[in-house]
Amino acid sequence: MKKHNYSAGPCILPQEVLKEASASVLNFDGLDLSLLEISHRSKNFVAVMDEAVALVKELMEVPEGYSVLFLQGGASLEFVMVPFNLMKNEGGKAAYLNTGTWSSKAIKEAKRLGEVVEVASSKDKNFSYIPKGYSIPVDIDYFHCTSNNTIYGTQMKSFPQTDALKVCDMSSDILSRKVNVADFDLIYAGAQKNMGPAGATLVIVKDEILGKSGRDIPAYLDYATHIDKESMFNTPPVFSVYVSMLTLRWLKSIGGVAEMEKINQAKADLLYGEIDRNSKFYGTAAKEDRSNMNACFLAHEGVDTAQFDEMWKAAGISGINGHRSVGGYRASMYNALPLESVQALVDVMQAFEKL
Numbered sequence: 001m002k003k004h005n006y007s008a009g010p011c012i013l014p015q016e017v018l019k020e021a022s023a024s025v026l027n028f029d030g031l032d033l034s035l036l037e038i039s040h041r042s043k044n045f046v047a048v049m050d051e052a053v054a055l056v057k058e059l060m061e062v063p064e065g066y067s068v069l070f071l072q073g074g075a076s077l078e079f080v081m082v083p084f085n086l087m088k089n090e091g092g093k094a095a096y097l098n099t100g101t102w103s104s105k106a107i108k109e110a111k112r113l114g115e116v117v118e119v120a121s122s123k124d125k126n127f128s129y130i131p132k133g134y135s136i137p138v139d140i141d142y143f144h145c146t147s148n149n150t151i152y153g154t155q156m157k158s159f160p161q162t163d164a165l166k167v168c169d170m171s172s173d174i175l176s177r178k179v180n181v182a183d184f185d186l187i188y189a190g191a192q193k194n195m196g197p198a199g200a201t202l203v204i205v206k207d208e209i210l211g212k213s214g215r216d217i218p219a220y221l222d223y224a225t226h227i228d229k230e231s232m233f234n235t236p237p238v239f240s241v242y243v244s245m246l247t248l249r250w251l252k253s254i255g256g257v258a259e260m261e262k263i264n265q266a267k268a269d270l271l272y273g274e275i276d277r278n279s280k281f282y283g284t285a286a287k288e289d290r291s292n293m294n295a296c297f298l299a300h301e302g303v304d305t306a307q308f309d310e311m312w313k314a315a316g317i318s319g320i321n322g323h324r325s326v327g328g329y330r331a332s333m334y335n336a337l338p339l340e341s342v343q344a345l346v347d348v349m350q351a352f353e354k355l
């Protein structure tokens with residue numbers, strides 16, 4: 001039987017998607033060839049790329065004037081590409097909200113190319129909350145934030161107002177809840193948390209913001225290159241794009257992002273309800289900032305968790321060990337994780353409490 005997969009990333013994908021992907025590795029589109037051994041320029045693969053882009057536009061209601069790209073290098077390369085494309089060569093300055101490890105890495109890269117103002121940071125409390133009430137300078141090239149902090153289990157429930165360009169790393173909650181794309185100028189997300197296998201990065205960028213940094217941008221790092229070549233400047237990660245397309249189809253079939261958001265809310269309510277009720281555990285993130293994707297929790301002082309660890313493993317649960325920087329447990333409830341898997345974990349937590 002398939003495990004209840006709580007892995008933080010790469011992570012669970014819909015079972016039907018994996019089945020169809022497996023079949024296509026052997027025989028794609030009735031071609032008697034593998035998806036992995038045909039040209040990315042064949043009409044069969046171009047149709048995959050086109051459908052993936054069209055589904056992102058449809059599911060996220062991407063307005064006119066934005067390009068949807070499937071790139072490589074993960075979100076980590078976006079940490080570099082964003083400042084290359086948006087930070088002015090002369091006197092470049094950007095503002096970053098620091099909400100965790102990934103934000104910190106993005107800041108580090110941006111600092112190579114210009115001045116970075118850290119508008120606020122929650123490092124003082126091990127990134128267990130989302131800072132609020134900070135002000136964003138006006139003389140900046142762009143503002144950058146991270147919508148969901150995968151490691152610390154916090155999520156921005158709203159985004160600050162600013163007249164500057166707004167950039168967001170949505171790697172770990174893309175397509176999990178409704179987002180008004182028009183509120184952002186650039187959104188990026190590594191595929192491997194809610195969309196598909198590792199290897200592809202989704203970028204949604206407003207065309208008119210490009211070409212203004214005054215930098216000599218290496219071709220590969222220039223979004224304009226990839227827009228011009230429709231994500232086929234070089235060989236795209238065909239498997240990752242294909243499986244992402246299947247996952248997007250699956251998301252559409254269950255009712256799209258609005259329906260997904262309801263299911264994700266139900267899963268989060270169920271698990272956080274138990275974390276708060278159970279006398280042996282407590283949540284680490286500030287309640288109002290809790291992530292619906294990654295729930296971090298610890299056992300109270302003096303609780304011996306060895307038996308709990310045996311119990312959840314015996315129940316077929318996988319991947320709830322916390323990240324080393326928080327410890328304890330982290331249950332990642334990405335789109336493809338069914339409510340029944342959350343119930344299975346809650347059942348184990350309740351049985352453990354009664355011991």
Ligand SMILES: *Cc1c(COP(=O)(O)O)cnc(C)c1O
Nearest residue numbers: 074075076102148150171172190
């Ligand atoms: C996983 C993750 C990253 C890193 O993604 P890569 O694709 O491995 O570079 C960046 N940001 C967030 C929020 C993440 O969850």
